[in-house]
Amino acid sequence: MSKHLDGRPKPVNPVWYRKQEWLQLACRCGHRAPLHIGALALQHELASTVRLYQVVERMGCHRCGRKPVGVEVKDRRR
Numbered sequence: 896m897s898k899h900l901d902g903r904p905k906p907v908n909p910v911w912y913r914k915q916e917w918l919q920l921a922c923r924c925g926h927r928a929p930l931h932i933g934a935l936a937l938q939h940e941l942a943s944t945v946r947l948y949q950v951v952e953r954m955g956c957h958r959c960g961r962k963p964v965g966v967e968v969k970d971r972r973r
């Protein structure tokens with residue numbers, strides 16, 4: 896079993912380790928945002944050692960601006 900890699904509760908993997916995958920952020924307002932991790936890394940010029948949860952901490956909801964309350968790592972957009 897490698898289920899401990901599913902990213903919950905805190906995705907501690909370095910961003911580049913997960914760059915083919917998707918972050919699914921959920922906000923209290925109901926907004927959900929699938930974000931491609933590789934695209935995020937390029938857009939924000941993230942160092943290879945930055946961890947996913949550190950990225951999430953900087954994100955705000957596109958709709959209301961609050962911090963995401965839930966985060967999942969998925970291997971495909973959904």
Ligand SMILES: [Zn+2]
Pocket residue numbers: 922923924925926956957958959960961
């Ligand atoms: Zn929101």
